[in-house]
Amino acid sequence: MFLELAQHPDRTLGLIPSSRVRMTPNPTGPSASGVGFAVAEAAADENASVVVASRRRDGVGRAVAALPAGAEGRTVDVTDENGVRALFDELGAFDHLVYTAAEPLLSSALADTEIDVVRRFFELRHFGALTAVKYGAPHIRPGGSVGLVGGTAAGRPEPGTTAVSSVLAAMEGPARALAVELSPLRVNVVVPGILRSQMWSGLPQAAREAMYQALEDTLLVGPRVGEPTDVADAFVFLMRNRHMTGSTLTIDGGQTLT
Secondary structure (H helix, E strand, O other): OOEOOOOOOOOOOOEEEOOOOOOOOOOOOOOOOOHHHHHHHHHHHOOOOOEEEEOOHHHHHHHHHHOOOOOEEEEOOOOOHHHHHHHHHHHOOEEEEEOOOOOOOOOOOHHHOOHHHHHHHHHHHHHHHHHHHHHHHHHEEEEEEEEEEOOHHHOOOOOOOHHHHHHHHHHHHHHHHHHHHOOOOEEEEEEEOOEOOHHHOOOOHHHHHHHHHHHHOOOOOOOOOEOHHHHHHHHHHHHHOOOOOOOEEEEOOOHHHO
């Protein structure tokens, strides 16, 4: 899980990416190569004070140690509704909530897919986001925002991605509904393409590198696979831009156009 709370110098609180950045068979908490950690770094670079959270205390410690001085950490399980509510009550008022979830979503044909595994993905990515927004939004100050994470497989599915596409698409619809319901609070979605990150740690290294190479050969921006920092820049932009809500911002190097 990953939460972060950021405070900009001209306002009192900034950012909370809340929830699991990645889930592996043995979750170890925030990863220094994940999207959530990259957002925390980007916020800190903007003179924000950052709070990271994971259900694993050791993961929190590693993340805090890798961030600039002043970063803080909390432990919370995003699937525990009472725990999430208590965390936001403890943190108090802030400006921006960013929920990141990047568990490895390995593809398989629907006939070979365990539905209970899909339910767990939804529990973390979809219901976890709704829980965080439900209890976080009342603490967000005027001018603040909520940022969620989708994925390009929602709009450009391939064979074997039914479960993955379902989970990713489940972020975009609620974001638009929340933008209407929570107005004037802004709600947006960042949609990354394939990134060079530990999200693909479930693949053997050779297969992972082959995937990156094949992608590099087709990207419209040239032969460079996206990095978590590319996505973090998008979140910072959405926090700054007060005229965007209900929007989907795709960061994929032109992947969906090829």
